[in-house]
Amino acid sequence: MVESVNIRRDVKDAFYRYKMEKIQSKIEGKGNGIKTVIVNLHNVADQLARPPNYVIKYFGFELGAQTNIDPKDDRWIVNGAHEASKLQDHLDGFINKFVLCKDCKNPETVINCKDGDIILDCKACGQRSHADLRHKLASFILKNQPKKGKKDKSTKKADRKARKEAEARGAAADGDEPAENGNSPGESGSDQGNDDGDVDVDGGSDDELTKKINAQAKELAESEQKEHEWSVDMSEEAVKARANALPEDLKQALALDEEAQDGEGQEDSVYDVLGKWIDDAAKEKGDINKVADVDIYLKAKELGIESKHRTPAVLAQTIFSKNIVKEIEPRASMLKKLITSERHEKAFLGGIERFVGNDHPELVAQVSSILLQIYENDLVSEDTLKAWGAKASKKYVDLQTSRKVRKSAEKFIEWLENAESDEESDEESD
Template sequence: MANVNIRRDVTDPFYRYKMERLQSKIEGKGNGIKTVIVNLSNVADQLDRPASYVIKYFGFELGAQTNIDPKDDRWIINGAHEATKLQDYLDGFIQKFVLCKDCKNPETVVSVKEGDIILDCKACGMRTKADGRHKLGSFILKNAPKKGKKDKSTKKADRKARREAEKNGNGEDENGNENSPGDSGSDQAEENNDYGVEAGSDDELTRKINSGAKDLPTDSAADGKDVQWSVDMSDEAIKARAKALPEDLKSTLVIDEDAEEAENGGKNAYDEFGDWIDEEAKTKGGVSKVEDVEIYKKAKDLGIESKHRTPTVLAMSLFDDNIAKQIEPRAPLLKKMIGDSEKHQKAFLGGLERFVGELHPNLTPAISAILLPIFQEDIIPEDVLKAWGAKASKKYVDLQTSRKVRKSAEKFMEWLENAESDEEDDDDE
């Protein structure tokens, strides 16, 4: 199923926020005619909004009755409505009830506070109000998200905090055993003043030290001033601190300064690289006529020749419908820019998956023929290819597309297994 940018006014093929294109089916005749939106649940999940909000919005815009809680996942609008028309209305829903009003990013969480519909943006941190004048606003206020329900990132942070607390002694005793609610190390015991410790224990000594420390003057009290600590979080300061780190530590951190938007039109280095390849291909009459040396030199000029995201751009920009035949002549360039790094190899396969699954879905059945020269030219090793084919992933495309692409690669995976078995038989002889 084809994907589109959540913001369809953004034409950048590398735009990270995608959703399925709406698929509708018209059923019935006469007064009983109706439109079933086949994939509304998937689209609503990708927008992080209840499907009932989306279908109700369509009903208000079209002046038609809708079902807002179907048990069989059949979302219906009375009347005949084309998918293209519904897609246009969906743009209006996204503009009013999904996009952050400040940064126009769709990574928002909706909540209701004091009669206002709040969009909490996880990208820029701003909390803005949705359009409350629309009829859907009243529906959302009456059907607000359940209080106390946390998003995935919040739940993950909570779990991490609990683990850290346990490591620091709040959840384990000195032998590494988990404390019960009445143990001396638990919060509940402290609240009830029921410490249950013997004289001379470490807990008693700690309390004596803390008690004595209360009477000691702090530096800020002695100076008569409040000491305020701060860390410079400007882009320049972050980059400077990153450069000062040892090389072995840099490799363990996710510091991707290349992902920052450049000044020229909001494009980063990877966008520029992909656009440059496209322009060169148009100028020279085909992507195959763009020379490897020029491609590598451009990546080096942009400072991304060794970055792991660069192979993703290469996989999406360096080929056309004849990709199976274009792999071999590009092998030297690909091996140079991918190297032995598993991270780079996986990034290339991710870009290939997006190229086949989204940009050229007609090539999905040919994925086995594409993977064969990639293996034979030693661009990607056998173990990485096997791991890729074993499990679908939503890192580069939606899960449905990933499953479809990797399902089509089963012939290649079987060939890979058989080739390995043949080699083992030859060794035995």
């Protein structure tokens, strides 16, 4: 398994969602014919959403060496002997100069060349910044402009599909909901997730988020066994007492769908406990954004509902504030651990609909922006989003509110349809 690192290696946060493979290289030949082959350059470039010839050319300029910029056998070569660690350091320079947004420092930028200028259009914050034209690579980019949109979008769709399939297989292996394609964990595809570490917590992944969650889960289990500090009294009297203690608005917010297809119909009190715990933690810390993702996940795991489809609906109503558009991305890593099927996706959208339509009606005008963040962070698939936008429902809110929310989402749904059509047209033209 290829080791992954944060695209910004100065960020040590385990929840940082932007990952890439570490540079892998091997030195071939000797004497004047010695050269360095970068084995996984194509994968690294794809994860940076940049053409691989930009990256190899940058290495050539920085190292003062000749490179091949269009190999037919996918062997990307820099003349001379260069250690992988040295190439990784130079890659940091390429990322800072030609990938990161100058404002928010996120790598969600698209290169646009216009009138001899190189513009980095950030899809995360919307800022348009300028690359340094003094670097020699700038001239190379202007002469070799990337094709707009098609490759980046198709790669993203493939990554999203692979993640969903891997998570569905992991859920089937754990005895939860079966994978929709009917494959067992041993059939085609990898059950280790993708490069972003989006796998089931017990699936054996080595990503930082999983390590942290597993370590803290083990510590929590030992604490429960010794001191019972984290136990929840689930007796009938205790459940009733907690239910009566809930404020009326939270009781209404957590009145989730009444389906009992998998025996969840008699477990509403457990979801109330999770919602109440998050609400209390936010009040104690003074801000919902100060309640850590790991703590939320471990609380859901403690209650035995980390794999249930209702849990994302509860979280959609409790872990955000009026600044939800900016809060979705920081929570994305944790939410991906919990949203593992189409049913989970629908429940999450239902929770968002209730959060916006009932709890914060002033946010209805921002529904398209909210859905864009959900889509960009790979929390819900295109098909589920389109199906949700096509028909109002009274499952989570009243019908009038549902129509109002979906009306506000029309701009996003239209963009989604047009983006899909544009991509298909590009593929047909090829």
